[in-house]
Amino acid sequence: xxxxxxxxxxxxxxxxVVASAETKNGFDLSQSLIPANQILQGGPNRxxxxxxxxxxxxxxxxxxxxxxxAFHPDTAVFTSGGxxx
Numbered sequence: 748x749x750x751x752x753x754x755x756x757x758x759x760x761x762x763x764v765v766a767s768a769e770t771k772n773g774f775d776l777s778q779s780l781i782p783a784n785q786i787l788q789g790g791p792n793r794x795x796x797x798x799x800x801x802x803x804x805x806x807x808x809x810x811x812x813x814x815x816x817a818f819h820p821d822t823a824v825f826t827s828g829g830x831x832x
Contacts, residue, residue, distance in 0.1 A: 769776045769783050776783045797805045816822060 771783055771786060776786070779786075799805055
């Protein structure tokens with residue numbers, strides 16, 4: 748009987764910890780380094796279209812460049828020297 752009581756107590760404790768974990772938009776924030784009240788809505792649209800602050804669409808290749816550069820800041824950029832885009 749004592750084992751059953753301990754097991755039941757353990758289950759209740761684990762359940763209360765899981766239930767108290769803070770979530771936002773379906774994400775578990777229990778181990779987040781940023782407080783939940785500082786996480787704001789926004790970011791790319793769900794359709795994947797990236798826009799700048801003014802709402803202008805950033806072409807995919809430019810958006811990919813900034814994502815690449817964030818992880819590889821030592822990447823050198825070479826241009827063709829021509830007048831084309």
